[in-house]
Amino acid sequence: MTPEEQQQIQESIKTIASILYHNTPEEKLEDFETIEQTVRDYILQEVAPPIGEIFFTQDIPAHQAEPEKSRVV
Numbered sequence: 001m002t003p004e005e006q007q008q009i010q011e012s013i014k015t016i017a018s019i020l021y022h023n024t025p026e027e028k029l030e031d032f033e034t035i036e037q038t039v040r041d042y043i044l045q046e047v048a049p050p051i052g053e054i055f056f057t058q059d060i061p062a063h064q065a066e067p068e069k070s071r072v073v
Helices: 003-022 032-057
Strands: none
Touching: 003 032
């Protein structure tokens, strides 16, 4: 990953975090435990599924594909 890509990820994370924060009820921001659970819920419900979709819809790179089985002739 390039430094530019890392920077883009960090900027995107800040944008996502801001959107989620502004859409979180105040009672879920009162203590560390509740905040942690709220963040986990958002990751599982809102963040991970679209990321997983991208990974599963991409072609498998040749170096990760299963090698062909040897044929016995």
